[in-house]
Amino acid sequence: MRTDTGPGPADDAAVERVVGDALELAAIGAPTGDEGARGAAVAERLARLGLDPQQDAVGNVVVRLGDAGPALVVTAHLDTVFGPEIPLEPRRDGDRLLGPGIGDDTVAVAALLELARALREAPPVRPVVLAATVGEEGLGDLRGAKHLLASVPARALVALEGHLLDDLVVGGIGALRLRARYRGPGGHSWGDRGTGSAAHALLRAGAAALDAVPRGAHINVGVVRSGSTVNAIAEEGELLVDLRDDDDGRLRRTAQRVRDALERAPRGVHATVEQVGHRPAGRTPGDHPLVTTARTARAAVGLPPAREDAGSTECNAAYPLGVPAICVGITRGGDMHRTSEWVAIPPIAAGLGALLELVRRLDAAELGG
Ligand SMILES: [Zn+2]
Structure with missing residues (x-):
C-alpha cells in the first residue's frame, strides 16, 4: 500500500472522507450492547469499497484481506458511553468535529474505513484483519475484542482510539x-x-x-x-x-x-x-518490533515522539493470549465521555498518515512468535 507515494500525512481528500464518515456514523446511536445499526452502516461502507465484511457471533464487523494465516488485527470500537436518551446531532464547526462519541471512538472507526480503502488499493503481503468491535465501553468487558482474538489468530493487535494522537499505549491497566x-x-x-x-x-x-x-x-x-x-x-x-x-x-x-x-x-x-x-493487565516491551515500528511510523510523518504509557483499551484482551498489542490515536480532542466531546480536524492528516505507514511497515516486519 502507498507504494506510489512516500510516507507523510494523509492528503486532504482522505481527511475529508474520514470527516464525512465520522459525522455520518456518529449520528447513529451505538450504546454498548446495542451497536447493530452502526455496525450495519460500517459493513455497508466496507462492501461499497468492494470488500466482503462479515458480522461475527457477537456483532463485530470483520473484514479479512489476505489468506487465513495469523493476521495483523486492527480494531476500532463501535460502541459509545451514550445511551439512547442522548441526542447525538454531530456537527462540524470550523476546525472541529463535535458530538457525543465523535472521538471515542467514531473518528477511529472512520480511519479504519480509510485504512480498508488503502489496503484495497494496495493489498498487504501478509493477512490483515480489520474489525469494528462491540462492547469496549462500560460493562461491555471487551466482549468484541475478546471474541475476535479468540477466533482470529493474530500476529499483533493495533487498537485505534480517536483522541490519543500524542500517546502510544503499550500497556494495559x-x-x-x-x-x-x-x-x-x-x-x-x-x-x-x-x-x-x-x-x-x-x-x-x-x-x-x-x-x-x-x-x-x-x-x-x-x-x-x-x-x-x-x-x-x-x-x-x-x-x-x-x-x-x-x-x-x-x-x-x-x-x-x-x-x-x-x-x-x-x-x-x-x-x-x-x-x-x-x-487483564499486561504490557508489550518497549523494544518489541511492534512498538519500535510505531515510533518509526510516527517519525516518518513528522509526529513528535509519543507518551508511552499504560491505559485501558482493547489491548487488554490481547495480553493474556500473548499477542503483542498497542493502541494508537488518530487526532486530538477533549471532553471524552461527555456530550460536549470534540476532536480537531487538522491533526487527522498526521494520525491517518502514521496509521497507514504503521500498517505498511508491519506488513513487512517480523514480529516474532
Ligand atoms: Zn474508546
Whole structure:
C-alpha cells in the first residue's frame, strides 16, 4: 500500500472522507450492547469499497484481506458511553468535529474505513484483519475484542482510539468489576424496626470494601443504589465497584479481599457478589518490533515522539493470549465521555498518515512468535 507515494500525512481528500464518515456514523446511536445499526452502516461502507465484511457471533464487523494465516488485527470500537436518551446531532464547526462519541471512538472507526480503502488499493503481503468491535465501553468487558482474538489468530493487535494522537499505549491497566446485591424483607421504618436493611448492609459492606484495598491498588465505587423512600426499610441495594491495578496478580488478590468485605451482611439480609468484568493487565516491551515500528511510523510523518504509557483499551484482551498489542490515536480532542466531546480536524492528516505507514511497515516486519 502507498507504494506510489512516500510516507507523510494523509492528503486532504482522505481527511475529508474520514470527516464525512465520522459525522455520518456518529449520528447513529451505538450504546454498548446495542451497536447493530452502526455496525450495519460500517459493513455497508466496507462492501461499497468492494470488500466482503462479515458480522461475527457477537456483532463485530470483520473484514479479512489476505489468506487465513495469523493476521495483523486492527480494531476500532463501535460502541459509545451514550445511551439512547442522548441526542447525538454531530456537527462540524470550523476546525472541529463535535458530538457525543465523535472521538471515542467514531473518528477511529472512520480511519479504519480509510485504512480498508488503502489496503484495497494496495493489498498487504501478509493477512490483515480489520474489525469494528462491540462492547469496549462500560460493562461491555471487551466482549468484541475478546471474541475476535479468540477466533482470529493474530500476529499483533493495533487498537485505534480517536483522541490519543500524542500517546502510544503499550500497556494495559488491569480492571476488575464486581456487582454486589443486597436483599432484605423490608418493612416500616418504625413498625418493623430491627429488621435487616439492605441499605444499611450496603453502606457497611461498601465502607469495609474501601478499607480492604491495599496501598497502590485503586477502587472506585461507581454506582450505589438502594431503597425506595425515607420511612421504609430498604428491600434492595446494589453496588458496582471498579478495581484497577497494573499488576494482574495483585488485582486478583485485591478483588478477593473486596469480595469478602462485600459478602458480609447482617442477619436477614442476603448478599450476592458477582464479577461482571475483567480486563487483564499486561504490557508489550518497549523494544518489541511492534512498538519500535510505531515510533518509526510516527517519525516518518513528522509526529513528535509519543507518551508511552499504560491505559485501558482493547489491548487488554490481547495480553493474556500473548499477542503483542498497542493502541494508537488518530487526532486530538477533549471532553471524552461527555456530550460536549470534540476532536480537531487538522491533526487527522498526521494520525491517518502514521496509521497507514504503521500498517505498511508491519506488513513487512517480523514480529516474532
Ligand atoms: Zn474508546
